[in-house]
């Protein structure tokens with residue numbers, strides 16, 4: 001499901017997925033103006049199936065070039081994220097990658113780690129805490145606008161690359177909502 005093109009209030013549907021010939025499940029969703037309801041079944045490894053209902057709120061931020069960018073709000077940490085992950089196992093909800101612990105550390109990939117480290121180093125330069133950058137910060141005083149714009153652009157590029165790497169690693173194990 002794509003937030004950018006879809007998520008029209010009133011939309012009702014089902015997302016299903018399969019991997020390696022195993023039907024893995026389906027999520028029923030209902031789109032409201034400011035949130036999305038998800039209904040699905042979850043089980044811990046070896047446990048019994050349980051019905052789960054989750055409400056995911058949206059948020060939007062203005063884009064640099066006009067219009068708005070839509071986000072999901074993670075139900076646990078309330079950060080704006082582009083992708084929510086649903087997993088078998090301990091946590092039954094669709095949450096952001098950080099709340100599921102799907103960081104570069106669990107990815108165990110050298111390259112991915114380098115990408116996020118690089119992005120975090122750039123964030124420090126412009127006074128942003130390491131972690132997902134879900135807003136465009138204020139330009140620090142004394143920094144050239146073009147330098148600042150380049151740093152922002154580079155952070156967004158690195159985060160995208162890092163996300164893609166995490167997604168690639170986890171898409172077989174998770175259900176992605178994006």
Ligand SMILES: [Zn+2]
Nearest residue numbers: 074077096099
């Ligand atoms: Zn989260």
